[in-house]
Amino acid sequence: MWVAVVAYSAVMSVCLAAAVFDMRTRRVPNALTYPAILLGLAGWAMVSAWSLEPEAVPGGWRACAVAVLVTAVPCGVLCAMGHLGGGDFKLMTAVAALSASWPMVLATAVYALLLAALGGLAMAIGKRQLGDVLRRLLGAALAGQAPPTAEQASIRIPLAVFIALGAAVAGAEHLLGWRSPWAWVGP
Numbered sequence: 001m002w003v004a005v006v007a008y009s010a011v012m013s014v015c016l017a018a019a020v021f022d023m024r025t026r027r028v029p030n031a032l033t034y035p036a037i038l039l040g041l042a043g044w045a046m047v048s049a050w051s052l053e054p055e056a057v058p059g060g061w062r063a064c065a066v067a068v069l070v071t072a073v074p075c076g077v078l079c080a081m082g083h084l085g086g087g088d089f090k091l092m093t094a095v096a097a098l099s100a101s102w103p104m105v106l107a108t109a110v111y112a113l114l115l116a117a118l119g120g121l122a123m124a125i126g127k128r129q130l131g132d133v134l135r136r137l138l139g140a141a142l143a144g145q146a147p148p149t150a151e152q153a154s155i156r157i158p159l160a161v162f163i164a165l166g167a168a169v170a171g172a173e174h175l176l177g178w179r180s181p182w183a184w185v186g187p
Helices: 002-025 030-050 060-080 086-099 102-126 130-142 159-176
Strands: none
Touching: 002 030, 002 086, 002 159, 030 060, 030 086, 060 086, 060 102, 086 102, 086 159, 102 130, 102 159
């Protein structure tokens, strides 16, 4: 249990720092995400190698590697398509490396996207641009086009804030043993 608490603390520390950077500068720095990814990979390798109770560390470095791959591939594709920022892609990969749990990453992503959609809706209403945003999205959908990218959108959402909120909810679920609606995809 202590390993999960340490991992959750590391995830939240990185996510909160990224959220602050994203709100202030609209970017997530590599100086935060790359060391977090390396720390996660090295930390889980050490925990796996030195654990006196291997059953207390389910998967260890293998679970970490799987989580990183399962996260990096789809997030990398979304990033290459322009639907996800590079910093957000690396932040999700850091969440995977630090948590060593791809179900937690999936839960983090689902919560982050739901919260970001609600946050974007609130921002559009607050800026009185809801009609414009809906016309762009519906126009693209009806024309069979991809939705507008962040550069084309009139509302820019600091996604790292919502990733941090999603990680908080997903981590709490994991630590408290609650089952999320998509728990059936877990190991």
